[in-house]
Amino acid sequence: MVALVPLAWLSGLIVYANHDGRWGRLPWWMPGDWIDLHGTLGVLLWPLALLFVLYALTLGRHRLRQPANAAALIGLVLAVGSGKGMNEEWLREGALDHTLYSLHFTAWLLIGGAVLWHLQAILRRGGPALALSMFQLQVRSNDHPAHWPSLVGRWFRRSA
Ligand code: HEM
Structure with a gap:
């Protein structure tokens, strides 16, 4: 979990830079099938995210009173939930206006923000x-x- 979320976050950033880039691109092109790699990381993340959500809602419930923890959990649920519904061909075909894609991207922003919040x-x-x-x-x-x-x-x- 500790490794998979940052890896999914980073590979997601590369997928965005290679296939979308509406709000900025990386200064270099990253060769390779990053959508496939990201999808595989996402599939591996699924069971761990499920266990983590179960823990967060039961034994770890009192920790959700911290807004930074709640934001991270909402980001994770949004990322795996919307990721499940995403079609890997959308970005390849340039179909960037799907609601699920916007939600998936919002989750990426939320997780990045929650990590900065924890850090500060x-x-x-x-x-x-x-x-x-x-x-x-x-x-x-x-x-x-x-x-x-x-x-x-x-x-x-x-x-x-
Ligand atoms: C912390 C950030 C992210 C997490 C945790 C995450 C997680 C996931 C998960 C769990 C899946 C579902 C895999 C499956 O069950 O098939 C997925 C799919 C996908 N994600 Fe992300 N994602 C993140 C960010 C991004 C970003 C920024 C982009 C691109 C802008 C992106 C693009 C995609 C695409 C295209 C798929 C479909 C891949 C496939 O079906 O093979 N993701 N993601």
């Missing part, structure tokens, strides 16, 4: 140190898998 919230709360700490792969002693059951138990007791 992280920087506001913890500065660059907090942002950079998310890329640390070092495992702390109390992060060891042997501690996971007690951590999960504590989390359930706290949120009950």
Whole structure:
């Protein structure tokens, strides 16, 4: 999920630049069948997005009170929902006026905006140190898998 959404976002940008480009193009042409690649990423994203939405609406419900989280979820649902209904030939044929395509593109804007929103919230709360700490792969002693059951138990007791 963490990798697939950015990959879908970026490949979507390339599909837009290669086949649409009404609001600007990339300064270079990206060769290759990006629509196919993007469609494949989209198919892989589907089951993960479904699990994520189930989590967000149940265990993670309280997190939706943060508008940035709600915006990201709406963007994701809109992207996979409208993507499912898209026809891969539309952009190849230059048919750019389908409502589903506009919705799909809006989802792209929404997801991009939600990521920027998260980023500024992280920087506001913890500065660059907090942002950079998310890329640390070092495992702390109390992060060891042997501690996971007690951590999960504590989390359930706290949120009950
Ligand atoms: C975060 C942004 C995006 C996400 C998460 C996303 C996700 C998806 C998903 C889930 C599908 C459905 C795949 C399937 O079930 O067949 C799809 C299809 C598609 N998307 Fe996106 N998309 C994004 C952005 C874009 C953008 C910006 C464009 C182009 C301007 C685009 C163009 C397409 C096209 C043409 C299809 C149809 C491909 C096919 O059926 O093979 N997408 N997308």
